Amino acid sequence: MPTSGWKQRLDTWRGVSPIERDLTPYRDLLAAVNREGESLAGATEVHLKDHAAALRTQARAGISPDELLAETFALVREVADRTLGLRPYDVQVMAGAALHRGRLVEMQTGEGKTLAAVLPACLNAWGGAGVHILTFNDYLARRDAAWMAPVYAFLGLRVAAIQEGMSTEARRDAYAADVTYATAKESGFDFLRMHLARSPEEVAHRPFHVALVDEADSLLIDEARVPLVIAGARDTAAPDLRRLASVIGALEADVEWETDEHARNVLLTERGYDRVEAALGCGDLHADANVRLLTEVNQALHAHVRLHRDVDYLVRDDRLELVDEFTGRVMDDRRWPDGLQAALEAKEGLPIQPGGQILGSITLPHFLRQYPRLSGMTATAQSAADEFEAVYGLKVVPIPPNRPCLRDDLPDVIFSHREAKEAALVREIQQAHAQRRPVLVGTRTVEESEALASRLREAQVTCRVLNARHDAAEAEIIAEAGRLGAVTIATNMAGRGTDIRLGGSDEAERQQVVALGGLYVIGTNRHESRRIDDQLRGRAGRQGDPGTAQFFVSLDDDLMTRFGIDALIPPRLRPAQDAPLDHPLVRREVERLQRIVEGQNHEIRTTSARYADLVEKQRVTLHAWRRAVLLGEVSLGVAMTHLPERYATWCTQVDTEVVEEAERAITLHHIDQAWADHLAFVADLREGIHLVGIGGLDPLHEFHKQVAEAFSTIHATIEADTAASLASLDRTTDGLNLGGVGLGAPSATWTYLVNDRALSDLQAALFGKGSSAFSAGAALTAWPLLLGWGLWRRFKKTSAE
């Protein structure tokens, strides 16, 4: 962030800067750790183990971790040195201390965040209330847990990793460990599942204690706008959408359908409606009777136009596999919501899965704030420091690298069109390959990575592809990526958390690669934020290695066109040439565009958060009650009050405990059902609430009002439904038969990929909106201007048609 020096100093002086630049407290702690460490250097193994046991006893006796910090860090340092052969550097110790203090630590790539995290993890685990290290992806959870296991084992701490597809029992066991490595998403989904549990045994999580979030900027910021959603199958027959898919597939682009400016939405044109109505023979699609059909038409169109095979999803084994936008990996049990999945399956001619219902949802920020102590680490934090502080109250602490970074970041090469960029990319890679310098190319999609790979193969360059399709070979491809002559084409699977060693494991080869200038990282696109670009750059130049990073951009890249580069650099001003556009103005506008994207995403996040806050409060309220019901902490008495006669009869026939048990089970079912209905209502309301803004009302306020009103009756609804179910219960010889009331927990659960769409019309227009006094004042002081503007605006809008 381009802040001038004096302003920064002023901010620091006033204590308002979200970045903590003064590292003195951490240096002091480091000195204390070093003092403690001296006595440990020659200690025997037995002595160290005794020391660990003593620290644990002290912690369990209630001594605060702050007081044990120096001793613990010194001990862990010594143990890591002996078991792993890795002695945490001074900067890692300082990072560990900052993590313990609840900061967001910025450490350069390759500086050993994994090891740094072990220090505070052990410190906070002594007390026995689980520490969660939330990693970026499943692979890293597995790898880090296994890698650091000897340290923990030596210290008598149990470590475990959560993986996709683990059973509830295995998860319970893993969360019971002293230190648990998991992705934030897995932990979040377990949290959601916990609130669908029908018996206390199904709850995997312990109460939350400490979370250390790796790649924190990605999780806390980029993914913050994608809520975690858990859904369950409802027994509905899958609709047949094949015919619809073929009708939609035959429509003509730009004539029968069109996309809006940022290509977020796709719409049928008048002609499109005519054609679809004729083909389906359904009459007016907008008639009341056709709402369902129209919905399916919209979904089919969206699936046809907006979602691309090998970009958004893969087709493997007759199944759709979704590619995660951030990690570039295939996500198990992930689907699209709202019938889009079915529409897509129809488009691809796959068997159509039955649809489902959203059962629970939470945003990542809300979930992570459940941890009483939260801290994080990443290589790219400073440019988002304001947001970390505002949303999570985390101050950023930049830790200097152990050895200065020698990476050479070259300015972008910008082309006017994609063909020129691609040709230049191939030439550039060929050249580097001819010198046998290792190259890592970061592409945006699976499709792009494979297209580039095949062009390179035509040009006689052997290369390997790392994308969601080849995820099995990930570890091996990464291990080879730094070797002489290696060319690796990757999606953002290699964007974060991957550690590419120069020369692989061979020291002689490493020297050769260093002599060639280290790893050469090429980005084929700018990403949605500078932080993501920097992450890709960070693959080169780890731990003081040399390296080079450069981005190749063309003005018709997806990101550029989607966010309106045409408005910044009008097409008529762009020469159509194959040579790069080497002009400072072009570079400036490309950078500005990226800032616009960042700004808009920030906007979406803050808006979404404001909408999600109230619903989160409601969730907390309802779930606190649900938990009390689940654990039998409340007496429901539904039967007693609503069905007094039956209750009296039952009490003579079976034990009251049995009646209460039945009541509890039925109530849980109806709580889940009512909440699912509420979520559906909320989602629907959210979709259209911006309309009230047009009428001069505050959408957020209207949303709150309606959501609060809907929630106010939820308790009564649950009770009434429970009473109705109870009334239909049969008594069998050994108790009450719950089978007849259809309580079945959802037959399968999966997660939804939900991406909040932007509300494009949020700018508070002075006209129609804005406060009355303000506009009155404006009218008084500037009425000729206002009149003129109004006329001009209206005239422009009409003439643009």
Next chain:
Amino acid sequence: MASVAESIRNVWKIHELRQRILYTLGLLLVYRIGSFITLPGIDARILEALNAGGGQGGLFGLFDMFVGGAFFRAGIFALGIMPYITASIIIQLLGAVVPYFQKLQREGEEGRRKITQLTRYGTVGITALQSIGYAINLQATSAEAIVVGPVMFMIASVIVLTAGTVFVMWLGERITEKGIGNGISLLIMAGIIAFMPTSLFNELSRDGSNIFIFLIEIGALFLVTLFVVLVTQGTRRIPVQYAKRVVGRKVYGGSTQYLPLRVNAAGVMPIIFAQSIMFIPSTIASFFPDSPFWLSVGTATGDIFGFWYSAIFFVVCVFFTYFYTAIAVNPQEMADTMKRQGGFVPGIRPGKQTSEFIDNILTRITLPGALFIGFVAILPAIVAQFGIQYGFAQFFGGTSLLILVGVTLDTLQQVESHLLMRHYDGFMKTGRVRGRRR
């Protein structure tokens, strides 16, 4: 009434809300105190004596109302928050025309910060210019009250007025951020309300008034306010459906969504426009003191409570309401927004058909809206016919009442939002949850 007391108690119970309200009231108090401090070099007593005789109508009168009386009093806040509003409008307009500002507006947080910054600088510039004009005007009209030399007075006025406005702007921003409601609006509202005690007192003590008549007048004011609240809130709801969600067998999206079209979409703007226009004929007339035609025009349009003025005023208000609604509310834009988001009015195709449908309804509901605006605009003149004093008659309609109602509704809405967010803290205590072991 019991429920009102209950609501107030609820508001008071919430610590944060209480803090915010007290904070707002505190800053408004500071603002009010400041508006009584006169500029250096002015003898306030002489100025007051000078102003006592003169009529205070016209645009300056309106301006004076917006700044809470500080304009005629030559207070340090004489320009009030107005230059800030002008600056925001100009920046907004530039955003529509100049590419640089257009780009800034799209850059989100960072761009917005820059725009805020530019607006502040703009405010300083505009205030400096306006304060020069203000000082010249004061020297021309109230030279007797100025007790220092002209150059000294000019320099001091420009500095103090600019500082005053920047301070008021800061107060407004503080209220918006840490208080409740929109700071700018509340400052203006506080200024308008400040006239109320005096005018109530004057009304009560005027010749021919007694407590009984006064109570009737207060009752009438209450009814008028009720009527204005009703129309201000009045909307026509057009149902909108979203065909996007298929959940199980149920398609969500019934009648919950609607597009509200306000009866009074133009708000208070047409009256202000009309007042500004109405000011022109009498000004021109004053240039031709000898022409009998202009003289009659001058008398007809000069007496703002006179019949001819009111009749023309009414018509101009109606005209401006239509005019303003036509430029401010754009059915085509509404239809496009709806279409982009996948919404539609049941039975009507998105796009052209929808925009025609909205346009139709809009035309129909604008008529009552326009008549309402016209009526409210001349209501002070009507009640003045019953002998009510000028100051008090102001509160029966026109800009004051509309602004008071508008700002109050906005602020109450914010209070309600705060209440909604805290509604659930008591959920567990509703008595439904009892300890298991009794």
